[in-house]
Amino acid sequence: MTLSHGDVPLHPDRADELGSAMSVVAHEHGDAGPGALADYPVPPPREILAAAGELLRALAAPVRIAIVLQLRESHRCVHELVDALGVPQPLVSQHLKILKAAGVVAGERSGREVLYRLADHHLAHIVVDAVAHAGEDTA
Structure with a gap:
């Protein structure tokens, strides 16, 4: 593909x-x-470079990359992410907290659950590009 x-x-x-x-x-x-x-x-201002660095740091973990790829498809609650990724719930919650703090994801309460979504689908393109590039290196 x-x-x-x-x-x-x-x-x-x-x-x-x-x-x-x-x-x-x-x-x-x-x-x-x-x-x-x-x-x-000329190089962008240091504040812009620092913000870009923080954003990339927030995306720099395999579980967080997988979460972004899942949320690219649709909104998901924690248990759906746990099932899809096959990792423990506390780990998913910890990574969602990091992504939320970085402004990558947003959560919205729906009854007893919180539905997570990408705050900006533009960020998914960064992740898709990185995954595609990594796949090229292993092919």
């Missing part, structure tokens, strides 16, 4: 294709203003 983002491969081999892929991402997220294509003529 080839993972793709619309008609643009997630990991293009040529620079011109990468530029095209970046245009698709910018188009999907509206006009994000200067630097929307991450084409910085």
Whole structure:
């Protein structure tokens, strides 16, 4: 199965294709203003780099990656994530807490359960790209 983002491969081999892929991402997220294509003529401000580092740290665990991939499909409660991932409930809850603190996921109470969802589906693309890239390295 080839993972793709619309008609643009997630990991293009040529620079011109990468530029095209970046245009698709910018188009999907509206006009994000200067630097929307991450084409910085100078390094971004330290605050932006620090925030990006925190976000990537929040995503940097196999269980959290798996949670994001699950939530990409639909909203899930903790027990559904436990069943899907095959890991203990306290571990899923701990990772959800980290993802929630980083603004990656949001929870909404539904009766006795909390339904978790991605706060921004744009973040799922980062995870899908990372998984696809890792798969290329092992192929």
